[in-house]
Amino acid sequence: MNKQNPQEFVKPDADLRMPNRLRSDFPILQRKVHGYPLVYLDNAATTHKPQVVLDRIQEVYKDGYSNIHRGVHYLSGVASQAYEDARKTVREFINAPHEHEVIFTGGATDSINLVAASFGDAFVQEGDEIIVSGMEHHSNIVPWHMMCRRTGARVRTLPVSENGTLEPATLKELISPKTRLVCLVYVSHVLGTVNDMQELIRLCHEQDVPVLVDGAQAVQHMQVDVRELDADFFVFSGHKIFSETGIGVLYGKEDWLDKIPPYRGGGGMISSVTMEQTSFGELPFKFEAGTANYVAAISLAAALDYVKQAGLDAIKAHEDDLLAYALDRLDELDGLTIYGNPPNRCSVVSFNLDGIHHYDAGMVLDKKGIAVRTGKLCAEPLLRRLGVDGVIRASFALYNSKEDVDQLIEGIKTAHNLFRA
Amino acid sequence: MDITTVQNRIIEEMTRRGDWMDRYAYLTEQAKNLPEEYQEVRKDENAVSGCQSQVWVDADYRDGRLYFRADSDTVLTKGIIALILQVVDGRTPEEIVGADLYVFRETGMESNLSPARSDGLNAIIRHIRMMARQYATG
Numbered sequence: 050m051n052k053q054n055p056q057e058f059v060k061p062d063a064d065l066r067m068p069n070r071l072r073s074d075f076p077i078l079q080r081k082v083h084g085y086p087l088v089y090l091d092n093a094a095t096t097h098k099p100q101v102v103l104d105r106i107q108e109v110y111k112d113g114y115s116n117i118h119r120g121v122h123y124l125s126g127v128a129s130q131a132y133e134d135a136r137k138t139v140r141e142f143i144n145a146p147h148e149h150e151v152i153f154t155g156g157a158t159d160s161i162n163l164v165a166a167s168f169g170d171a172f173v174q175e176g177d178e179i180i181v182s183g184m185e186h187h188s189n190i191v192p193w194h195m196m197c198r199r200t201g202a203r204v205r206t207l208p209v210s211e212n213g214t215l216e217p218a219t220l221k222e223l224i225s226p227k228t229r230l231v232c233l234v235y236v237s238h239v240l241g242t243v244n245d246m247q248e249l250i251r252l253c254h255e256q257d258v259p260v261l262v263d264g265a266q267a268v269q270h271m272q273v274d275v276r277e278l279d280a281d282f283f284v285f286s287g288h289k290i291f292s293e294t295g296i297g298v299l300y301g302k303e304d305w306l307d308k309i310p311p312y313r314g315g316g317g318m319i320s321s322v323t324m325e326q327t328s329f330g331e332l333p334f335k336f337e338a339g340t341a342n343y344v345a346a347i348s349l350a351a352a353l354d355y356v357k358q359a360g361l362d363a364i365k366a367h368e369d370d371l372l373a374y375a376l377d378r379l380d381e382l383d384g385l386t387i388y389g390n391p392p393n394r395c396s397v398v399s400f401n402l403d404g405i406h407h408y409d410a411g412m413v414l415d416k417k418g419i420a421v422r423t424g425k426l427c428a429e430p431l432l433r434r435l436g437v438d439g440v441i442r443a444s445f446a447l448y449n450s451k452e453d454v455d456q457l458i459e460g461i462k463t464a465h466n467l468f469r470a
Numbered sequence: 471m472d473i474t475t476v477q478n479r480i481i482e483e484m485t486r487r488g489d490w491m492d493r494y495a496y497l498t499e500q501a502k503n504l505p506e507e508y509q510e511v512r513k514d515e516n517a518v519s520g521c522q523s524q525v526w527v528d529a530d531y532r533d534g535r536l537y538f539r540a541d542s543d544t545v546l547t548k549g550i551i552a553l554i555l556q557v558v559d560g561r562t563p564e565e566i567v568g569a570d571l572y573v574f575r576e577t578g579m580e581s582n583l584s585p586a587r588s589d590g591l592n593a594i595i596r597h598i599r600m601m602a603r604q605y606a607t608g
Contacts, residue, residue, distance in 0.1 A: 083490065405545075406523065406543060406544040406545065408523045408544045408546075408547075409544045409545045409546050412494070412546055413491070413494060416490035416491065416494070463491065467491065467494055467495060467498060468498065468545055
């Protein structure tokens with residue numbers, strides 16, 4: 050890097066230059082779909098991968114691949130080091146106090162299942178209650194239903210307010226001496242709501258109730274500090290923040306992770322095994338049975354480094370600007386309903402075109418090269434609350450631009466013309 | 471007209487419309503041709519599972535032939551249903567069971583209607599075949 054180059058010192062204008070500069074880092078965004086340049090607005094489902102992440106994956110397989118924490122040989126050491134470095138990168142990224150509080154899992158869903166199984170075994174009995182918000186993705190509902198079936202506990206629902214937020218006052222009323230755990234989404238994958246998580250957690254802690262935070266839609270859009278939030282458990286997926294699929298994170302406070310039993314048994318998570326019994330290993334390994342998806346974990350570290358370099362403040366400024374522009378442009382259109390009106394919203398907008406099925410609209414957008422998500426979005430309770438059986442969702446990432454929004458608007462007009470004629 | 475001729479005619483109509491928007495406009499027109507009273511089939515017992523959009527199919531068996539009524543909550547699927555009915559409606563169960571229903575494979579609808587929709591398409595065709603099989607002899 051040439052330090053004399055004055056361009057190095059020019060802070061890029063978050064509004065205009067970021068997507069243009071960053072877009073070219075993502076090879077797939079250069080391709081066409083149905084003859085049109087790809088307009089990718091399905092980032093809440095998954096994000097694309099920058100070249101640095103793709104390179105890192107190939108580099109590991111070509112140059113530093115061997116099973117981790119197993120062998121005495123050189124390559125095993127290289128891979129183990131890279132994997133543990135990845136843990137360190139994650140710790141720093143979410144500002145966790147300790148590296149051993151960062152557990153690598155298969156994804157946010159896997160992380161939640163781990164807590165539901167282990168926490169359930171240790172702390173939940175018949176008659177107990179788990180509070181789950183009505184804003185959750187199915188991944189933060191179904192594992193709790195399964196846990197309740199095993200334990201005889203029941204799920205109590207924290208309702209979603211009229212404007213699409215989770216209200217601390219409502220939560221306060223719901224917490225009882227029977228409440229064992231509260232499970233809440235930080236950023237809604239349907240409404241884009243950024244919930245007042247710090248306050249929600251504070252209220253739970255007032256009553257000594259721990260909180261699990263689903264951060265799957267948060268980490269890629271804004272600074273997350275698990276210490277500041279004081280979250281007891283915090284989960285996210287790698288693939289939604291530009292890494293390879295099949296990797297996720299469970300952050301848990303040391304105290305809780307020590308108290309809950311291992312989720313899966315196998316190699317790498319023990320201190321000793323006889324034919325009669327097993328002694329479990331220390332954190333984080335007691336939760337990482339079997340060969341971890343360490344290449345994906347290493348790719349996650351590369352992705353987080355990429356995000357850090359782009360700058361989460363700049364990303365947030367850019368995405369906020371983009372969302373405001375999208376909301377304005379959608380608002381200009383007749384016969385369009387936008388769902389939720391939260392005071393703090395992030396990177397996601399769900400809507401419907403009056404008189405047009407979301408699926409028909411999605412099919413037309415697809416043929417214009419525009420990728421959106423349609424349907425129930427794995428959030429049936431929330432959609433029921435909204436009174437619809439499906440929505441169209443546009444969700445943004447750092448590489449999206451106002452031109453992408455313009456294309457979406459043109460696509461919607463095409464759908465209008467086709468189906469309202 | 472036999473099943474092959476009807477299918478070939480549909481394929482010709484679709485191929486003539488090279489652009490996807492034209493094809494969708496054609497499907498939208500077809501959807502409008504489905505009689506309104508077909509909406510009566512919207513009952514749980516007529517639901518076809520495996521589709522992202524909701525689809526309902528029912529059939530009457532009269533004088534050795536099957537007469538279908540079907541509906542969907544989405545326009546494009548309804549258009550596809552209208553085309554399927556052009557192929558199978560009023561035919562004998564044996565004809566339907568024995569036929570190669572290649573119309574959507576040939577028009578590229580199967581792969582280009584998105585995999586989810588393609589599953590739906592297959593589900594509808596499977597459902598119709600299953601109904602025909604119940605009445606087919608031999």
